[in-house]
Amino acid sequence: MRALRTSMHSPPNTIALLQTTAHQPPAAASSHNTTTRGKRGGEAPRVIPAIRTNRREGLARERLIRGGGQRQGPRAVHSCDHFHYFLPLSSLMAGKFESVTPTRHGAFTEGQRWPGSAPLAAWEAQADRVPLLLPLPPLPPPSPCFLAASAVSRAPSDLTALTSSRCPMFPNLSCVIALDPHARLSTTHDGSRHPLLARFHPPTLISVLTSGDGPFGARRALGAFWTFALVRNSRCRNLRAADVCAGGSCNAGNLTALTSGRGGGSCREWIINRGKPVKPPHRDRPRIISSNQQFAHFDPPNNCYNLQNEQSFPEFAPDLNPGSQHAYLTDKGQSSSEMNWGNHVNPTSVNSTTMGCDPRAMLSNLSFLEQKIHQVQDIVRSIMNQEGQICNQPNELAAQQQLVTADLTSIIIQLITTAGTLLPSINGALLSTNSSVEQLGSVIGSSTSLLGLNVNMEQSVVFTSEETKTPEHEGQIKGMSNYGVEERSPVEEHDGKDLEDGGEIENLPPGSYEVLQLEKEEILAPHTHFCSICGKGFKRDANLRMHMRGHGDEYKTAAALAKPSKDQNSEPVLIKRYSCPFVGCKRNKEHKKFQPLKTILCVKNHYKRSHCDKSYICSRCNSKKFSVIADLKTHEKHCGRDKWICSCGTTFSRKDKLFGHVSLFQGHTPALPLEETKVPGTSDQGQINGAMTNMGNTELSFSGSGDDIDVLDIKVLDNDANFFSPVNFDSYNLGGLNDFPRPAFEVSESSFSFFPSMSSNYVRKSGENLNSSVVTGTCSARIAQSC
């Protein structure tokens, strides 16, 4: 802890490389860059932060570090062309480091052109298994934004270490990327909230990238995550939709993207079946100001991008705005399952109240992109040059191609990210009141490994997140993947139905929130906000404020008109949750499995729907009843259009919905309208002339195939079971309407104007009075209705 603080307070130009001074090593001899691979110890390393390790751990490490390396004294982190941050977080967090001394990074051997003052940070710990690769955020954040559990981390304690309650280390951690099939996110098997996430409060963006067929341990823990930005379960056959949606507060509302490449696929189906735009969760939580920025900031203003040692890249994006952070990681791990971390560290100290997006950040992003493209061009050129020379090893060529692919992926991702940063600026009005807006950059995990432990090349994940930590502002989450993007635009609608009772189940531990219970009268009162001067009631707070302007100039100030936000400087207020006053209701606090309601609006809707009379009746169908006006209005939008009927009696307004229903349920068939099945079978006449007229009849009667029967007709005749029979229709042709032609068949014939195949037949038959008959039919229907 102390060590980190030290580094944080170090001046911008101090070096970010952390090192345990207590165990300052002799120059560790491990040089394992690509060129000297195979020539062990050919070159003395110039680095290194080194740490005492015990023998067993050292051996384990040796496998991890490329090329093994001679163990001379304390272990050293080699940092040649790959940057490994073997961060034994548990040690770190447990305060095992007594001090941290920044050192300059100098591990680059000849043949590599490393940007001179590139910052790197490396730790090694004594008694840990190198569980994590921690890419340090390129810009000084208040704390790490993301963690990646990589292929090397097999120890079950990996991520739990992070969440050790001893160390409030990562208050702003916003995503965990499980790159590894074996990374176990769920050490809690009881389905309760993952301890890792218990740390992150308020809910932060969690991105889970899984791969491979391994026992994706997060099955149940996924449900405990606060927020899903992106779940990508490529080849993760064990992950099922139920796991994603099960439990906790992680409902589909938080899921902005979900891809399932070659995976089980059920997740995708599931989300498609839901078919609704996904809404971000509604959070009624006090904002927490992240004041504990204990984490180190690494200064030298360079990005490190890393590649094969022949390649050199110009440095890029030297002046990234703190608001946007980028980390790039590529992995070429040919011989081991290591990961590369390109790192970018900004020298400026952190400003926890930086704004989310500004033009400078944008510009730097774009310039970064430009440089990046140049780099890719360089690689491609070099590949082209190498093609001339046969002596090149195929491995290298393949690696370079992979690199190009990775770079292109990252460019795409960066583009998306950059575009994504524009979002908060659009909604700047809301953001402006929020002090702590953090924009998390993009993360690219893109690596290949011969061992097959790492993430596949094709798997890369990007997510953009802004975390506003305000009760009002919804976290706008935009998750994308480089293919198969399923984007759900966040809907900022607070009184959506999905928020009401049963919509969302939180996993708030009992006691972590304050339970309020309104009385029935309060709930049913038309107004919730009252003017303190004249007593007038309002439904919305904003309307009240507008009203207050009339009571004097003191109410016209910006402060008075502004939305009353929670006191920013106070301690986090206890979350408020609501209870239904109806005893026995699940939403009542006395209930055994009490589930609180989130907002007052939820309470109102819940109470009306569940415990009140349904007094609003649809005037069209006269059958559907509602207790909430909004529900009635929703129903009226599609009432009467349910002309697609299943044999089970369910009606649908859309044909494809009916067919989806039919394909889902065994034995259900599409039901034809009555008219068609009741065609009189009169064609059985011996007389030739009769047969001829009969053929005409048949055509007529088949003309009404019921596909496009006028909606109004159904509405009117809906109550009669035999409404399709012409006789009954006559009875609806009320007295005084005899002037209208009988619309029974003519109306239904209009359906054939929609059939290209039939039009030639039937247009000729029904002639030009087709339209008029439709019109008259509609008219008579209307009149009948009004009667």
Place this chain on the structure above:
Amino acid sequence: MTTAKRLRVAEEPNYFDAVTEEILFMILDRLDPNPLDKKSFSLVCKAFYEAESRHRRVLTPLRSDLLPTVLSRYPSVARLDLSLCPRVTDGALAAVGGSLRSALRSIDLSRSRAFTHAGLESLVANSASLVEIDLSNATDLGDAAAAVIGRARNLERLSLARCKAVTDMGLGCIAVGCPKLTALSLKWCLGVTDLGVGLVAIKCKEIRTLDISYVQVTKKCIPSILQLKYLKNLSLVGCHGIDDESLATLQQDCRSLETLNLSHNEHVGHVGLTSLTKGAVHLRELILAYCGPVSHSLANSLQKFSKLQSIKLDGCQVTTSGLKAIANSCAPLTELSLSKCLGISDEGLSFIVGKHKELTKLDITCCRKITATSIASITASCTSLKCLKMESCSLVSREAFIWIGERCHLLEELDLTDNEIDNQGLKAISRCSRLSILKIGICLNINDEGLICIGRHCQNIQEIDLYRSVGITDNGVAAIAQGCANLQMINLSYCMDITDSSLKSLSKCLRLNTLEIRGCPRVSSVGLSAISLGCKQIAKLDVKKCFDINDAGMIPLARLSRNLRQINLSYCSVTDMGLLALASISCLQNMTVLHVRGLTANGLAATLLACVGLTKVKLHSSFRSLLSQNLIEHMEARGCQFQWRDKPFKVEAEPIKIWKLQSDVIS
């Protein structure tokens, strides 16, 4: 008197009673397919009659009004083919269902009209074991009929081709109700969309053959179709909603696919083909007729089909390089069809036949650029060729046909229409002793000499086409008639030198069922009478412009050729009497009577009324006003269609040279 007769019958023991029914059935199994034979068999005695009634499994009635009595005679009919009955009422269908019950397994209603879903309902309700229904061309039937079909739980094969009024709703009923469907044809079902087809693919998992040609489907239903586990034959002809772009993203693969027909899809190229056939390692036949140009990438995409045997590229634009690419990338082909392809050259064709020596079927119809070089390489490499169609390859020189005869001994079908073949070529071809179908129409260089060779050596010939091969005379025809006892079809149209003696010799061919002697002015009623006497199975007869044929020819024809179905009498000297005599042929369905001088409106009306089975009559439009409107309506209600023609009277035959010149200009 009667008692005495009965006594006498009782006295004489019926020796046939000793023959058990099993033996009778075995005899019946071995009888000739000729319906008359079975008729004679059943007339032997009561036991034979009953045995024949119980033995019959397939029934093809000519008229539906007698169905109840016929069905009571044949109780164990499993397949009822009503394609010859233009009018099948609901009552008839109800009778079928009522009398055959669960014995009925298959019914063909493809050419019948006038029934509704009510008739189908009684049929389906009674015949629980119905396995096959052919409802093609039932353009009046809509979703109600489809819903009725959906109640046939055991249905396996269903054709709804051209059922244009059936929509997704009806198809949905079928999909849910008939889970055992293995073959479904939705060709030209214009009311059907993705939803219906998709539901079929989801619900009917057993489907092996699916035809959604000309259906307005898009890419949306393709994934579920490709997930059918047993799908073998998929036909997507003319599905314009499908193109490369939409197919490119298909994820599914169908491993069981064996035949794929993508004809008439101009917008489907190699991309779509690749994604449709992803994983289809068992693909045997690929039909890409009238698609886009055959490109290299298309040819390369064929590489992965190791079992591909047949490719049909009819009407495509095929370049030499494309053909070479196909030759290089395909597994050994047995069947290749390049008819009407543009751009086929000697080089490409020689290359591909050189690579694929196991070809048994090759169609190069109308490949007008190829010369004897191609034929040389074809005959040199593909010696196992069984079928060669090379109509209108007019640049191929005479000697090429000698190579065909010398090298391809296994040929069974040979189409040399409109080629330069001469007698030497015919002599060589006569070595192909297995030849059964030979078309040498419009071959102006051949005469009797060659044809006599054919007649002597090719004894298996069943069909021979000598249309406008004007060098042929009676001698050649006699040789054919003598040598080819199995002859079933002969076309001698516009062979001007043919006389009655040809017909007399042809009357020895007992199996002859099709005779076309259009435009042979030297043929008279005498010859036709000889045919009537000899060829009892004659079903199609074209005697147009045989001016000497008159009533004298018609009467024996009407009396003896009871199987006649189709006749063309235009320009003949037949009068009312002859035509009326013809009306007694109950099978007669199709009649063309144009420019018959001796015919009056009354005679025609009488014929039409008397001829019960008529389905199509072609008449001169002058009769339209002469015949009463009631009669026409009556005939139409009976299921007969009238075609009114207004062709000018043209007696003199066109000189062959002029005609040839015209056809060249057209082509």
